[in-house]
Amino acid sequence: MTLVDLGVPSLAPTRPAPASGPLIDTFGRVATDLRVSLTDRCNLRCTYCMPAEGLDWLADDALLRHDELIRLLRIAVTRLGITSVRFTGGEPLVSRRLEDVVAATAALRPRPEITLTTNGIGLAKRAQKLVRAGLDRINVSLDTLDAARFARITRRDRLPDVLAGLRAAKAAGLSPVKVNAVLDPVTGLDDAVALLRFCLEHGYQLRIIEQMPLDAGHEWERNRTISADEVLDTLRQHFELAPDTAPRGSAPAELWQVTDKSGVAGKVGVIASVSHAFCSACDRTRLTADGQVRNCLFAREETDLRRLIRSGADDDALEAAWRAAMWAKAAGHGINDPGFVQPDRPMSAIGG
Ligand code: SAM
Numbered sequence: 484m485t486l487v488d489l490g491v492p493s494l495a496p497t498r499p500a501p502a503s504g505p506l507i508d509t510f511g512r513v514a515t516d517l518r519v520s521l522t523d524r525c526n527l528r529c530t531y532c533m534p535a536e537g538l539d540w541l542a543d544d545a546l547l548r549h550d551e552l553i554r555l556l557r558i559a560v561t562r563l564g565i566t567s568v569r570f571t572g573g574e575p576l577v578s579r580r581l582e583d584v585v586a587a588t589a590a591l592r593p594r595p596e597i598t599l600t601t602n603g604i605g606l607a608k609r610a611q612k613l614v615r616a617g618l619d620r621i622n623v624s625l626d627t628l629d630a631a632r633f634a635r636i637t638r639r640d641r642l643p644d645v646l647a648g649l650r651a652a653k654a655a656g657l658s659p660v661k662v663n664a665v666l667d668p669v670t671g672l673d674d675a676v677a678l679l680r681f682c683l684e685h686g687y688q689l690r691i692i693e694q695m696p697l698d699a700g701h702e703w704e705r706n707r708t709i710s711a712d713e714v715l716d717t718l719r720q721h722f723e724l725a726p727d728t729a730p731r732g733s734a735p736a737e738l739w740q741v742t743d744k745s746g747v748a749g750k751v752g753v754i755a756s757v758s759h760a761f762c763s764a765c766d767r768t769r770l771t772a773d774g775q776v777r778n779c780l781f782a783r784e785e786t787d788l789r790r791l792i793r794s795g796a797d798d799d800a801l802e803a804a805w806r807a808a809m810w811a812k813a814a815g816h817g818i819n820d821p822g823f824v825q826p827d828r829p830m831s832a833i834g835g
């Protein structure tokens with residue numbers, strides 16, 4: 484049990500962050516999972532993430548250079564105890580250096596687990612190369628199997644590319660291939676049933692994620708989203724669900740063993756980020772494409788490691804800044820608090 488569970492307030496203002504040991508916050512949570520956004524750019528425009536016209540992209544010189552990124556990854560792994568690195572974005576496959584970054588990460592010791600969250604466009608051509616570079620696991624985002632709905636949600640007609648990407652990920656030996664779905668408020672419950680059938684049939688693992696207030700237009704409304712409980716009620720009408728008995732640890736997904744009517748079995752995860760927040764078990768730290776550490780998706784402050792690097796900071800100073808950033812992590816995301824204020828950056832610019 485952490486201090487968050489006990490309702491003990493943060494002591495951050497009066498105590499400095501520890502200079503060594505795990506990457507810890509004032510509530511005793513230890514961050515071991517690093518999410519790295521490689522770019523804020525994307526070839527889709529999902530309504531819950533990006534505006535139709537895109538965003539003002541980060542300028543090239545605002546992005547971490549390859550050597551700067553690898554230096555920060557080395558500090559994270561060798562000094563801060565990071566054991567798992569997930570590359571995301573924006574769309575990480577838009578970054579041509581992805582294979583090089585994966586290979587450089589795989590060369591770090593102790594070698595972290597390396598995972599990727601992608602919309603799958605272009606994956607068909609790159610899955611093999613990514614596995615050869617050291618990629619261990621993958622999550623491909625797919626909200627519906629209906630081409631017209633896909634085009635409405637993502638504002639692009641690219642469903643076949645995503646399906647080809649999924650097949651290539653499986654053929655390249657990535658296992659389990661996870662499918663991330665954020666459900667549309669109108670068609671989402673039907674999509675969930677179809678997606679789960681499809682995933683069981685192909686051996687993918689579906690994870691349904693509650694939509695969070697991280698859209699660029701700040702238009703999120705709770706009553707226009709589908710809750711985890713609604714998803715489970717619907718799935719139970721079509722499948723046998725039983726709680727998965729494996730320990731959940733800090734994993735955000737509540738996992739269910741699922742069997743369809745013809746006896747095909749698998750697992751499905753439901754991530755209730757809003758309705759049943761799991762902040763007290765959070766083990767994440769985040770690095771944006773422009774070198775800002777965020778201690779939470781919903782943080783309203785960032786720590787500028789890019790500026791520090793470019794002003795000549797040594798590894799000790801970068802480590803200390805990262806530790807201080809995490810030390811200041813709030814107890815929870817606060818979405819359900821009356822005074823909640825959405826972060827300025829949308830999901831695509833933070834790195835989901
Ligand atoms: N472009 C890649 C992709 O879509 O997988 C990686 C970046 S995307 C921001 C990472 C994940 O965040 C995706 O699974 C996406 O569905 C999810 N996501 C984006 N906006 C979200 C929101 N407002 N609420 C919940 N999940 C969101």
Ligand code: SF4
Nearest residue numbers: 525527529532573602
């Ligand atoms: Fe792009 Fe991923 Fe955001 Fe969709 S969710 S717009 S694919 S970054």
